[in-house]
Amino acid sequence: MAVNTSADAPLPVGQVSRLIGGWIDRLGAVWVEGQITQLSRRPGAGVVFLTLRDPSYDISVSVTCFRQVFDAVADVVSEGARIVVYAKPEWYAPRGQLSLRAVEIKPVGIGELLARLERLKKALAGEGLFALDRKRPLPFLPQLIGLVTGRASAAERDVLENARRRWPAVRFEVRNVAVQGVHAVPQVVDAVQELDRLPDVDVIVVARGGGSVEDLLPFSDEQLIRAVADCQTPVVSAIGHEPDSPLLDLVADVRASTPTDAAKKVVPDVGEELDRVRLLRDRSLRTLRGLLDREQRGLAAALARPCMERPQRMVEEREEMVDALVDRSRRTLRHLLDRADSELSHTRARVVALSPAATLERGYAVLQRADGAVVRSPDDVSDGEPLRARVSGGELHVAVASHGDALPGQSNGQSQGQSPHDG
Known part of the structure; x- marks a missing residue:
């Protein structure tokens, strides 16, 4: 005024x-x-x-x-x-x-800032830091969870309360850091690297509540992105809310839309797991009962077969077959023996008929010289030469009495005084 x-x-x-x-x-x-x-x-x-x-x-x-x-x-x-x-x-x-x-x-000039982030995103993607084959699966039930978040923040409370509500025995290793401002990047990087070095930490959660693009800039910093890419422990990004998407979401193994969602992804729900165990147990029991029932029906069907009701029937049938085969083999063997005996008798008769002994039995004799040569002609011996006469009953020793004409009633091939039975 x-x-x-x-x-x-x-x-x-x-x-x-x-x-x-x-x-x-x-x-x-x-x-x-x-x-x-x-x-x-x-x-x-x-x-x-x-x-x-x-x-x-x-x-x-x-x-x-x-x-x-x-x-x-x-x-x-x-x-x-x-x-x-x-x-x-x-x-x-x-x-x-x-x-x-x-x-x-x-x-x-937020558009210019976003353009710079887009250029950084393309460069890191070209290096393969956002590749899907780099993503590691989260453990089913982590024994110790590393949490990087602001001190006494809503994000810390959401992760801890929801995780313990789902699995009361879960343990946390918390690192409180600045989540915005000039000190955010080095503190977050140091906390992530420290937790990654702890052998008992199974998974690392980086959590922050929602905010403007400027507030979330530390979580798109190249130093932090490379530090997370080098981690041996799986990392979960829980930055901002559903529309927020810093570069940390792309390099992390799992991206959670909110800190509460991160708690749900990291630990299973004990109630759901108990229900799943009950369902699997019931399914296993049904499967086992079905298997036993099927095998029992098969066993009953097998026992109902005639061969199982009277097993000796099979033996009896085979016994009859064996007896028939034995009889057949005996008849066959007997027939073979009879035929072989007949053939042997005929062969023996032929051999006897052709034997020199049979000729001697008819009264003939074989003259042999002293050297064993058989006399076949009168010219083969000389007068007075001793000879051996083989007859059917044995041997006779004779001598050539005359080497001239044959005696009356004898051929020139017989020696004087030789007869079929002379000694």
């Missing part, structure tokens, strides 16, 4: 400054865009000082904010960057100075 003043009744400077401060206080918080020309972050200080400049009008204004407000965008904001701040105008009456108290800072 207007103030009545005159040359005779002027206002003191202090009162004017206080009036200006009152008018500015009524303005309320506004969104302001500008370029950072100065940035002061003193170590240990809780307040950050900025100077925003409007290049079009060459006007600058001071901005102050709490350190945690600036740390949320510290990794993407630096001097020379254009930002948008949501701030409350403040008037410092002793100095007559206007400043802005920022409660939120956003960098301008």
Whole structure:
């Protein structure tokens, strides 16, 4: 409201400054865009000082904010960057100075930031860090779970409570880190690498609640992506909510839409597993009973066969066959023996008929000289030569009496005094 003043009744400077401060206080918080020309972050200080400049009008204004407000965008904001701040105008009456108290800072050019992330994504994909064959399956029941999350955060509470509700005996190794700001990346990387070195940790969960693209920038950092790719332990990414998709989701072995979903993916539900065990047990019993019933029916059918009711019947049938075969073999052998005997008798008769002994039996004799040669002609012997005569009954020794003409009634081939039975 207007103030009545005159040359005779002027206002003191202090009162004017206080009036200006009152008018500015009524303005309320506004969104302001500008370029950072100065940035002061003193170590240990809780307040950050900025100077925003409007290049079009060459006007600058001071901005102050709490350190945690600036740390949320510290990794993407630096001097020379254009930002948008949501701030409350403040008037410092002793100095007559206007400043802005920022409660939120956003960098301008988010499209350019997303383009940079897309280029990084393509480069890492070209190296094969997002390949499906690199993904490792999660253990069915991890004995120890590593959790990397913010201190006393909703994400930590969701993972711990839901996991223990599903499997009360599950154990956690928690590492609380900064999940946004300039310190987020190195702390998360150190925590992941430390948990990966622990031999008892079966799976690592990196969890954070939802947030803006700027808030989730640490989880798309190249250093963190490569650290997760080098892990020997399976890693679960539980960053943000369903629409959020930092690069960590692509390199992790399993991507969970929320921290609660991560708890469901990491540990099984004890109730569901008990139900599954009961179902499998019932199915096994039904299968076993069916198998026993089928085998019992088969056994009953086998026992009902005639050969099983009277097993000796088969032996009796075979006994008759054996007896018949024995009789047949005997008849055959007897026939063969009879025929062989007949053939032998005939052969013997022929041999006897052709034997020289049979000829001797008829009264003939065989003359042999002293050297055993058989005499076949009178010319073969000389007068007085001793001879041996073989007859049927034995041998006779004779001598040639005359080597002349044959005696009356004898042929020239017989010696004098030789007869079939002479001695």
